[in-house]
Amino acid sequence: MTLITATPHFRVEGNNVxxxxxxxxxAPNYVYSAYNGSFEVTRVVSPFQLEYKLSNDPGxxxxxxxxxxxxxxxxxxxxxxxxxEGNRIFNTRIGGPYHDTFTxxxxxxxxxxxxxxVTGPYQNLGVVFGFGVSSTTDLISLxxxxxxxxxxxxxxxxxxxxxxxxxxxxxGATGLDANLYNNPVNGLITGVTSTTxxxxxxxxxxxxxxxxxxxxxxxxxxxxxxxxxxxxxxLESGVYVATAQISTAYSAHGFAVGDAVLIRKATGQxxxxxxxxxxxxxxxxxxxxxxxxxxxxxxxxxxPNQSGSSPxxxxxxxxxxxxxxxxxxxxxxxxxxxxxxxxxxxxVGYGRIVSPPLFREAVIRRNVIxxxxxxxxxxxxxxxxGIQVSGCAELIVEENVVDxxxxxxxxxxxxxKARFFxxxxxxxxxxxxxxxxxxxxxxxxxxxxxxxxxxxx
Numbered sequence: 001m002t003l004i005t006a007t008p009h010f011r012v013e014g015n016n017v018x019x020x021x022x023x024x025x026x027a028p029n030y031v032y033s034a035y036n037g038s039f040e041v042t043r044v045v046s047p048f049q050l051e052y053k054l055s056n057d058p059g060x061x062x063x064x065x066x067x068x069x070x071x072x073x074x075x076x077x078x079x080x081x082x083x084x085e086g087n088r089i090f091n092t093r094i095g096g097p098y099h100d101t102f103t104x105x106x107x108x109x110x111x112x113x114x115x116x117x118v119t120g121p122y123q124n125l126g127v128v129f130g131f132g133v134s135s136t137t138d139l140i141s142l143x144x145x146x147x148x149x150x151x152x153x154x155x156x157x158x159x160x161x162x163x164x165x166x167x168x169x170x171x172g173a174t175g176l177d178a179n180l181y182n183n184p185v186n187g188l189i190t191g192v193t194s195t196t197x198x199x200x201x202x203x204x205x206x207x208x209x210x211x212x213x214x215x216x217x218x219x220x221x222x223x224x225x226x227x228x229x230x231x232x233x234x235l236e237s238g239v240y241v242a243t244a245q246i247s248t249a250y251s252a253h254g255f256a257v258g259d260a261v262l263i264r265k266a267t268g269q270x271x272x273x274x275x276x277x278x279x280x281x282x283x284x285x286x287x288x289x290x291x292x293x294x295x296x297x298x299x300x301x302x303x304p305n306q307s308g309s310s311p312x313x314x315x316x317x318x319x320x321x322x323x324x325x326x327x328x329x330x331x332x333x334x335x336x337x338x339x340x341x342x343x344x345x346x347x348v349g350y351g352r353i354v355s356p357p358l359f360r361e362a363v364i365r366r367n368v369i370x371x372x373x374x375x376x377x378x379x380x381x382x383x384x385x386g387i388q389v390s391g392c393a394e395l396i397v398e399e400n401v402v403d404x405x406x407x408x409x410x411x412x413x414x415x416x417k418a419r420f421f422x423x424x425x426x427x428x429x430x431x432x433x434x435x436x437x438x439x440x441x442x443x444x445x446x447x448x449x450x451x452x453x454x455x456x457x
Contacts, residue, residue, distance in 0.1 A: 021065025139214025161265030161312030351391015
């Protein structure tokens with residue numbers, strides 16, 4: 001493999017090189033590739049080019065990453081009442097606080113100095129490059145796991161909701177045949193009934209699976225979801241409402257009203273479109289008890305009936321942030337080091353839907369953003385971004401001073417209510433935010449006031 005770097009790699013033959021974030025495919029279906037990992041450098045062609053060996057060709061890389069370890073300076077998420085204040089963060093890729101796992105209720109990032117960083121505060125939620133939804137290490141118990149030749153048959157005590165070509169995880173089988181039972185070929189399901197599914201093995205076992213085998217879901221980026229014991233719906237005050245009861249294998253769901261959940265594999269309605277009224281990202285509207293939650297449906301899953309149920313279903317929490325305040329920070333970005341992606345002074349993402357939001361409330365104000373030592377992005381490189389936000393329900397961006405080369409240094413998308421006021425360059429020029437999903441400039445209170453004054457004349 002030949003690797004060309006944007007900056008000197010500082011490697012010699014015999015060193016190891018760590019390759020990260022190289023993907024195959026196209027958005028949003030990127031595939032993490034075999035190009036990534038730690039490898040011995042077999043040849044150094046130049047300070048910007050080296051070679052290493054792989055056992056086979058992984059395919060054509062479409063997203064190019066970086067070499068070395070990605071250092072993250074700060075982290076203070078996954079809880080409540082978190083404050084990151086008065087820190088100095090120099091010479092690191094991600095200044096932070098960095099967040100990609102679990103839900104945060106409250107976070108304040110205030111009066112920090114970031115110098116020579118690629119990214120300052122970084123909220124990396126959603127399922128674009130990560131998982132974004134809670135999972136469990138628990139397996140779902142089986143009634144039996146048997147075989148006929150190289151075909152394994154799983155019998156479940158509850159409707160599983162799988163379809164042919166769905167992916168599945170099998171684990172927990174022991175004994176001489178463990179390796180056969182625990183490794184479905186390509187992880188694919190090849191046959192289903194409501195409470196059984198089949199998959200292929202690489203050989204023929206000597207008998208039924210031994211031990212305590214179980215299964216787990218393996219959907220793309222939302223694997224190992226928890227099982228629902230029941231999923232029903234009824235008309236309540238003119239709205240169709242789903243009621244989900246979690247499996248007795250779990251003690252409590254931990255949800256509160258306003259939290260978001262991802263429902264998968266609800267079945268049994270008129271067609272897949274009606275099944276999907278149950279499925280997808282949902283906002284929880286009521287929590288009757290520790291094992292039950294409710295959410296509103298966009299329509300009737302099984303008309304003309306006013307109530308009904310799905311025989312199957314799984315759930316997982318969508319990781320979110322409740323209230324995020326980023327204020328009074330000084331952020332000095334490096335010039336763009338590679339075209340893997342631009343530097344971001346403040347990055348709050350990555351939402352792909354408006355509701356439910358990844359971020360319920362966010363306020364970004366009075367930050368000073370510029371290049372370190374007055375530098376500029378190199379010609380031909382992606383230009384650095386000041387503020388980028390996606391997937392926020394209520395967003396306020398005000399009184400930030402941004403001096404970067406990018407023509408649109410403040411960008412947002414998939415935000416329900418977004419307001420911008422008095423964001424300027426150091427020379428006093430107004431910066432209007434741009435909605436990247438439509439390329440339309442946002443309404444700005446400053447221009448709204450000017451327009452109102454003109455109309456009053």
